[in-house]
Amino acid sequence: MAGEGLRVFDIRRWNIAEKVMNGILFGKAMNKAIYYSLPKPALDENSSPDYTSFTSLLSVVGNFKIMDNPRVFKSHNLLWPIPQAELDVNKNPGFKQNPGY
Secondary structure, three states: OOOOOOOHHHHHHOOOHHHHOOEOOEEEEOOHHHHHHOOOOEEOOOOOEEOHHHHHHHHOOOOEEEOOOOEOOOHHHHOOOOOHHHHHHOOOOOOOOOOOO
């Protein structure tokens, strides 16, 4: 099924996105020896991997792929913006743009 296995919409609906989607992104180990020696992340109460044991790997350069900037999820991203064309057409006085957009 299309989109199966993607938790993005569930995470937003359950209102746990700010907890689950913030932090450093760890990628693939570039070396097989490092890959097989990596600690196994534990799952937290939201079934998200806990990478606190990976912090010692932040100093490993060239052998482990790490995103440069930590991922930040802002609360206004829980809702998508309403397209301007819809705002222009709908003359209902209570119809307004979602907060943060």
